[in-house]
Amino acid sequence: MTATPPKPWQPLPKGVFTGTNWSQPGATAGEDPYLIWAESDHFAGYRLGHGHKPPKWVPIVIELTAQASVQDLVDASSTRWLQIPKVYVEVNLPTLRYCTARVRSAFFKHLRHNAHLRSLIQRYELGLPVGHHTHAIKNPCSKDGLTHLTQEAPSPGDRLTGKVLGVIDGGLAVANATFRRKQGTGATRVQYFWRQDNYYGGPWPGQATHGHREVPLDPERAGPIPDDMGYGHELTGAAIDEAIAQFTHNGQLDEEALYAYLQMWDLSRPVNHGTHVTSLAAGAVLPLNPQHDEASRVNLVAVQLDWSNVLDTSGGAMNVSVLDGLMFILARCADSAQVVVNISWGTLAGPHDGSSILEAAMDQLIELRNGQLKIAVPAGNAYQSRTHANATLQPGQSLPLNWRVQPDDHTESFLELWLQDGAEGVEIAVTPPGYTQALPVVRMGQSGLWMGEAHSQGSGAEPVCALIFPTSSALGTQGTCALLALAPTFSHRASVTTAPFGRWQVTLTNHGENAVTLDAYIERDDVALGQNTGAKQPYFEDALYDTSGNLEAWVDHPGNPTPIRRSGTFNSLSTGQRTVSVGGTRREADPTSPVGPFALYSPQKPDPDAGRPQRPGVKKVPDTLKPSDDNSALWGVLGTGSLSGSVVRLAGTSSSSPQLARDLINDW
Structure with a gap:
């Protein structure tokens, strides 16, 4: 320890991207502090820093003011500096007040000097400015409404009806037998699959390389860019079935060769989070536990998060990618469809009162779908983490x-x-x-x-x-x-x-x-x-x-x-008013134990520390509970591995949430 005082604080700089002088009085009020930090260290946390130019585009998520619409924002801006995926105006939700966008530095200049534009935007947050997130999107919303040749979104007649399960996760084995019809030998139930990556092996925060190993995905194999999203690659169920047929020989599917062809090399690992989670939500021929319920037969719409989301566990892009994923799922379903979405992901920080932009957006989507949308989310795994x-x-x-x-x-x-x-x-x-x-x-x-x-x-x-x-x-x-x-x-x-x-x-x-x-x-x-x-x-x-x-x-x-x-340690995606948060329990538990039936890492219900003063609206208790451990010695629950017939065990409320999603599908 040194008695020498540390050097004093220095003022915040003028933003290298926004052009905002953050040291001016009041400049930080109502802004995203993560954007301010990113500009203060020249995006060093995203592998840039001094000596590197700032990104050309950055992703943000936007909340509009009470009377504004996404179309109003499109009409008040230019695609030269604000690009919004078309899904936000094409889905039948005209009063939706949330959207994502890619913006250039000119956006912030217009925001400072254009009173009308400023009147439309309540607040915005930074996404994850790495890789293709720093590029323009394809065919964004525009005032003239002109479109270009990309993969068009499904026509109303092609959208899914009835009960549909949507999944937003990483590493989904689309050809696994548990997601196919006819006891695992028929067509895939994954009717739409959107992977948000444009590259495989691209850059992410904390990476020791500069993305020189990234491989552009081939649209002939990974699927075309979906027109209404403007990035990533989409496979329809028909395309997946065609690929399955191509790699089936003598009645046996060569899954590893199939995934290599589809450029899903991550599925060479025996365990993938998204596959395990989706099997719990909608698996059919589950090893050791075959299912014959309605969830084992419903159509699936899957969103595979950009791998930068998976690797950056602080959730830097979660707001943009999850909201885009929800919109993709809704755009593939008819307005009359009964849609359950499971999002077994999350972070630890945030307001925990449901007022983050993403949580507020999920609440409004549920409200606007008039009872036709339910979202299941895990309560979190950090109960003992001292965070x-x-x-x-x-x-x-x-x-x-x-x-x-x-x-x-x-x-x-x-x-x-x-x-x-x-x-x-x-x-x-x-x-x-x-x-x-x-x-x-x-x-x-x-x-x-x-x-x-x-x-x-x-x-x-x-x-x-x-x-x-x-x-x-x-x-x-x-x-x-x-x-x-x-x-x-x-x-x-x-x-x-x-x-x-x-x-x-x-x-x-x-x-x-x-x-x-x-x-x-x-x-x-x-x-x-x-x-x-x-x-x-x-x-x-x-x-x-x-x-x-x-x-x-x-x-x-x-x-x-x-x-x-421990109380109050909760997934920051799971404190909304209309989503359903799920805590974890043990299937077999000693009723005399001080922790009762709860998994040690999960928030408890009721809260053992409920009398402690709390900020208004903070959520600390799961809405419901599902098993995430078998017992005190055998943590986790069994689900499907990457390859058909394999079984893996994963612990965490990420395994509780899809079980609740399964119940929501079956009980609807």
Whole structure:
């Protein structure tokens, strides 16, 4: 520890993409702090940084104002700087207030100077500006309505009717016997399959390469670009069946050769998350557990998330890709179809009150479909991860949070501090590892960059961290969110600026006249199944938090004063008003156990810490429960592996959610 004070905060820069001077008073209000951080470090978290030009296009998700429509936004803009997939005007949802877009820097210039355009947009969030997400889309919405030759969306007569299961996930084995008719030997039930990638092996956050291994997907094999989405590749059921026939010899399908032909090389791995999840939701000839219910016969519409989503577990592109995926599914179904969608994905940070743009968009889609759409989502797996803290600060009270950032973390780390309305008197002080003195306090409406010490700076001298504390945030509609963003703690490249690992102390002090309730959420930063990204999950430390591993140590005790709380650790996609969140249980459980029937990693119902003060509207309890473990010794549940006839076991509420989706299909 050194008694030398750390170098002071530096002002936020003028944005390299937006052109916004973020250091001006009020400039951060109502904006996305992740976009501000990306501009502050020259998109270094997306493998750019000093010496590299910013992206030509960036993906965003947009919420429109109350009386605006997507068509109004199209009419007020130009495809030279704002490109919206056609699905958002072609689907019969004229009052939809949410859409995604690719934007150029000129969009932000027009937004600053065009009052009419500004009156249409309530807020927007950054997606994941890597790979093809930084390119223009094909045939976007335009004022003249002209179209070009691409794969057209299905005509009304080709859209699916009756009950349909939609899945948004990664790694779906479309030819697996469990998704085929006639006991696994007939046509595929996957009637539409959209993979959001344009390349295989492209760049993603934290990657040690610059995407030089990326392989463009061949539309003759992976399918054409869907006209209404403008990117990715679509296969119809007929195209999948044709490929199955091509690789079937003497009645046996060579699945590995088929997937190599379709450029789905990820399916060479024995386990794929999307295949396991979809088998639980709609599998038919499940090994060891054959199903003969209605869900085993329904048509499927599958969206395979861009692999940058799968690899970036912080969910940087989740808002854009999931909303696009939902729109693709709805566009392939008739208005009368009864559609259940399972999204077994998620992140940890966010407002947790349903006011994020994606959650609000899902709620409106469910509302606009008038009971014809249901969405199942997992409650999350981070109950024991120490990624959530909750406290109420009385006037004059301080709260130190010890944020343990791990060594050898190749990805950026994020801590969100959510404060209820009326928290103008709260100040935040940050003490980096190795220092006894904190950086100068930051008050609401203020922000700063810390450049660290010379040894931590790469050749571009990017900031080590940023604290962005706006009066309001695009991430939610209640209170505000202060974001503490950190550079990676390690890189193989000498040009990359790194942050010190160890304990970052974040102290909040309430100088106001009223008590303030707050939640701190560490964003997800782990490694997805079968990947190796160099991510390391940070966590909170506190001497009063029970890590003994005793039977009573797996749940919160209301009398324990530690601010680290399992309760409130919840999937940030799952706190909407109309989606259905699903927690995980054990099929066989000891009723006398302190944790009862619950999987140790899942939020519980009822909440054992329900009496603790909470910000308005925060959701901490799953809507319903489904098994995700067989018992205390045998975690996970059995589902289908990548190849037909194989069985794999995966744990997590990602396995609970599709079981609920199956019930929704069967019981409709």
